[in-house]
Amino acid sequence: MNNSSWTPASVAETLVRAADTAQPRxxxxxxxxxxxxxxxxxxxxxxxVIRRARGERVVGIKLGVTSRAKQRQxxxxxxxxxxxxxxxxxxxxxxxxxxxxxxxxxxxxIAFRLGRTLRGPxxxxxxxxxxxxxxxxAIEIIDSxxxxxxxxxxxxxxxxxxxxRFVTGPVHLPTDTLDLSLEAVLVGVDGEIVDSAxxxxxxxxxxxxxxxxxxxxxxxxxxxxxxxxxLTGGMTDAVPMTPGRHVTxxxxxxxxxxxxx
Amino acid sequence: MSDVQEAADRLLAAYRDRAPxxxxxxxxxxxxLDAAYRIQQAQVAAWVAAGDVVKGHKxxxxxxxxQRQMGVNQPDFGHLTAxxxxxxxxxxxxxxxxxxxxxxxIAFILGRPLRGPxxxxxxxxxAVDFVVGALEFVDSRIADWQIxxxxxxxxxxxxxGVVLGSRPRRLEELDLRTIGCNLTINGEVVATGAGGAxxxxxxxxxxxxxxxxxxxxxxxxPGHVVLPGSMTRxxxxxxGSTIEARIAGFGTVTxxxxxxxxx
Numbered sequence: 001m002n003n004s005s006w007t008p009a010s011v012a013e014t015l016v017r018a019a020d021t022a023q024p025r026x027x028x029x030x031x032x033x034x035x036x037x038x039x040x041x042x043x044x045x046x047x048x049v050i051r052r053a054r055g056e057r058v059v060g061i062k063l064g065v066t067s068r069a070k071q072r073q074x075x076x077x078x079x080x081x082x083x084x085x086x087x088x089x090x091x092x093x094x095x096x097x098x099x100x101x102x103x104x105x106x107x108x109x110i111a112f113r114l115g116r117t118l119r120g121p122x123x124x125x126x127x128x129x130x131x132x133x134x135x136x137x138a139i140e141i142i143d144s145x146x147x148x149x150x151x152x153x154x155x156x157x158x159x160x161x162x163x164x165r166f167v168t169g170p171v172h173l174p175t176d177t178l179d180l181s182l183e184a185v186l187v188g189v190d191g192e193i194v195d196s197a198x199x200x201x202x203x204x205x206x207x208x209x210x211x212x213x214x215x216x217x218x219x220x221x222x223x224x225x226x227x228x229x230x231l232t233g234g235m236t237d238a239v240p241m242t243p244g245r246h247v248t249x250x251x252x253x254x255x256x257x258x259x260x261x
Numbered sequence: 262m263s264d265v266q267e268a269a270d271r272l273l274a275a276y277r278d279r280a281p282x283x284x285x286x287x288x289x290x291x292x293x294l295d296a297a298y299r300i301q302q303a304q305v306a307a308w309v310a311a312g313d314v315v316k317g318h319k320x321x322x323x324x325x326x327x328q329r330q331m332g333v334n335q336p337d338f339g340h341l342t343a344x345x346x347x348x349x350x351x352x353x354x355x356x357x358x359x360x361x362x363x364x365x366x367i368a369f370i371l372g373r374p375l376r377g378p379x380x381x382x383x384x385x386x387x388a389v390d391f392v393v394g395a396l397e398f399v400d401s402r403i404a405d406w407q408i409x410x411x412x413x414x415x416x417x418x419x420x421x422g423v424v425l426g427s428r429p430r431r432l433e434e435l436d437l438r439t440i441g442c443n444l445t446i447n448g449e450v451v452a453t454g455a456g457g458a459x460x461x462x463x464x465x466x467x468x469x470x471x472x473x474x475x476x477x478x479x480x481x482x483p484g485h486v487v488l489p490g491s492m493t494r495x496x497x498x499x500x501g502s503t504i505e506a507r508i509a510g511f512g513t514v515t516x517x518x519x520x521x522x523x524x
Contacts, residue, residue: 182441182442182507182509183441184440184441184442184453184456184509185455186438186455186458192461193457193458193461196453196454196457197453197454197455198442198443198454200453201453204450235453250439252439252440252441252455252509
């Protein structure tokens with residue numbers, strides 16, 4: 001029973017407008033206390049309809065809330081999944097378009113390109129990894145449409161998991177010789193190492209995150225298509241992209257990726 | 262202001278009585294870190310007089326976040342003695358530590374002496390015979406870890422014990438900065454990290470140590486173990502825990518803390 005004036009469609013329109021104008025808003029929690037996960041994904045899908053109508057093309061998906069620390073922060077025990085479109089691709093070397101974003105933060109991630117379609121439910125991590133064509137390093141620029149990143153799990157799911165931009169790394173490897181649970185990343189801010197992590201920080205293993213995504217999208221009748229990019233989730237805390245700052249993610253085998261604000 | 266030997270005696274009593282003591286800082290207001298290192302060295306002298314042997318050193322406060330927390334802009338160091346070394350998989354007896362925390366590290370074993378000041382990274386790298394994975398147990402003789410920089414330096418840089426892994430590797434085969442590490446306590450991954458979390462590179466830590474201890478008359482000798490600092494934050498551990506550090510290229514280092522049922 002929805003006692004609120006909000007609907008998935010009005011949430012979708014509001015969040016797309018917030019992104020377009022770079023104007024954040026507050027959580028929906030007070031205005032729509034019984035906003036459900038299903039309605040949040042419905043809002044996310046309707047926002048994608050708006051994006052497609054203006055010419056954006058789906059190039060893959062991303063996972064959010066994959067670390068236990070973040071899951072505890074928003075009081076959940078599973079990640080969420082969201083859409084990546086071509087408008088979110090940031091070419092290597094291009095600065096983060098600060099004026100188009102609200103409060104961008106950089107996260108190092110392990111990314112996959114799928115060689116085969118993955119259709120859930122019932123996909124295992126082993127099947128998921130077998131569908132991967134190449135693995136690469138990436139930096140995702142997240143940007144929440146909620147002020148101060150103060151959101152509930154339904155808020156952030158509706159908000160396309162705080163998607164912003166993403167940059168892919170220079171080294172694309174097959175997965176069969178890499179232990180992704182020990183693939184490490186060093187995060188440098190203006191040349192200073194501020195954090196480090198491994199792929200185990202991503203829901204135990206990035207392939208577990210991929211399987212989760214295939215199964216979660218399978219519930220809504222979507223498959224992960226061959227050729228899609230999958231950003232598997234932040235390995236460390238996100239680094240605020242304040243003006244002039246540059247952030248580098250240096251991986252064990254996957255090369256280095258740098259973004260600058 | 263208190264006396265160096267009296268402070269060392271208080272810390273030695275904390276070990277003997279297995280009872281942490283209040284922080285030293287209030288009694289040493291205004292004293293420099295040189296006084297804290299003299300308190301540390303007075304304890305080492307007591308241990309050596311009692312038959313223990315210095316087997317190496319540890320660098321602490323290697324992560325920037327911890328340095329900021331302590332209000333310092335450099336690491337600190339402590340002494341490792343023979344009695345602090347424990348073997349993999351062999352339960353470490355209850356009562357060995359007061360309030361232990363664990364840290365995964367990449368340990369250097371020296372093949373040549375290093376005499377600072379003036380040691381370069383090239384000389385430090387040349388002095389390394391081999392490298393192994395390690396678990397360090399840090400511990401504090403100060404009640405509830407209420408330590409300032411003066412307290413931890415005086416308290417042997419909060420040293421406790423060390424378990425070295427059993428897969429020695431040569432330095433030239435490795436990029437120490439991007440080696441990944443997963444720390445597991447009782448089967449749960451509690452933290453992940455990489456070698457570069459240690460002062461940008463664990464070798465930087467060895468250079469800092471060599472140049473810092475030299476003027477204090479402390480020697481880094483062939484066969485000595487150097488623990489350069491943790492790849493993750495430290496985690497509290499309790500009796501009966503099994504701790505594993507899985508370190509890329511080094512396999513797994515496993516430490517076991519004896520539990521109540523094992524007594």
